[in-house]
Amino acid sequence: MKIAVCLKRVPDTTTKIVLTGSGLAIDEAGVKFIANPYDEFAIEEAIKLKETAGSGETVVISLGTDAAQETIRTALAMGIDRGVLLQSSGSLDGLEVARALAAELKDGGYDLILFGKMAVDDYNHQVGPMTAELLGLPCITTVAHLKITGGAVEAEREIEGGLEVAACSLPAVLTCDKGLNNPRLPTLKGIMAAKKKPLEVKPASLGAGTIELVGLAMPPERQAGKIVGEGPDAVAQLVSLLRTEAKVL
């Protein structure tokens, strides 16, 4: 089984985000970067599927700056066989990213191409299904449970109030959600091995796209409200405020 995983380097979700003076970017100084958490589910699934199949190859592909090499090494330390960095400063427009990834994936002969369901920086939720569409492959998004038997894929995805069961055949594109697995941590041995694994670096050129940044802004701070009171005796006043002041009851 030959499996590709698309991996994005993103700011750690716990870091404080500060905007640059122009308000057109975030200030990266002091920001810790990590592998997109949903992509870790994809990495884990790829490694497990290859283990189960007993043979094959796993490849991680990341589009980003040279700094993304470090993120790719993390995936290699977890157990992915080799990495590809598509050098680019990225794009706001997910379709441009999808086009570059699709160009790299097109002739790779992959049985399975895995994505995260979304990147936790841009919340775009789109590069996976867009890439699938460009490649003309079946795609199931936000997969929380997966069963692959022979060439048949059966996946469950969370929808409002239930689980949707979807099926397709390989080759296919899947985007991974929480619940799929528990990503392993790199071992020391894995980290050492990762240093020797192949990492191919090549430039990618992205088009301008149709989505243009106007600006970034910090959301209005939520004002801390009032402590209505202590204990059950405060309930009556709370309910009355919800009715008369907040008008939600």
Added chain:
Amino acid sequence: MTAILAIAEQRSASLRKVSQEAAAAARGLADAMGATVDVLVLSSDAVIGVEALGNAGADRILSARHADFALYHPDGYSATVASIAGNYAAIVFAATATGRDLAPRVAAKLGQGCATDVTALAVESGKIVATRPVYAGKVLQRVRLNGTPAILSIRPNTFPITPVGKAGAAETVTVPSFTTRVTVKEIKAAASAALDVAEASVVISGGRGLKEPANFKLLEDLAAAFGNAAVGASRAVVDAGWREHGAQIGQTGKTVSPGLYIAVGISGAIQHLAGMRTAKVIVAINRDKDAPIFKVADYGIVGDLFEILPRFTEEVKRLRAEH
């Protein structure tokens, strides 16, 4: 004349409320651009909710019926939307499980970008400008959509439905031929309540402070007293297996924007706030007066949730019986 298309979701013979919100968002754009609004319903059964969609702002309801459209059909839906996309300046989806899957497929078919999870829309110099939360809601991004059609999805519960009293007439759209690559076989209903946290107008969430899973009954009772409420959870209790993942609010769960969010026994970690900070009104119940949740709450009660919740449920019931 310029027109805007909204995509409606009809499932098991009911129209999702979020479809009216998509129609309302499209109406807002149309009014700013001097355009009309069409709403497309993809279904196997006859269209329902023509009136509701009209009232939310649709001038026309387009019905695309196909035997395979009883459940979501990614290939068929995307082919159908793409086949009529050329008539529109913009296509508005709801950022639901279906809309988030469908919008990017349509966008890629049309060679256009897509703005996901939009919380506000404006028209500036004839172009649509969308506001969307990024970096776990820590930053608001404003983007101009330069493509035609502009493709976007709106976050549920953020675009109010203002009744406009339009009638909306239903017309038929031909479903083009399509190749089925993915088949949705069934929907397994969640064991818990049907109302989803992402769509409920009141969300009552519990955290580790509830002590054990059985105590969520206290939250379910309060939800029942409200009537239109869903019960959510922090990641701590989902990871502990007390609640289903579908109920998790936060960065690795759902993002919700209800009219009222009640956090019970939840400390208010940054990853939890990412999922609920856009709620209109936030209430916190916590015995620790320094819990971070109070920093974002509009109203708080400091104290033991086990004493407070039964009283809260009682008061809400009493009030709702009176009015």
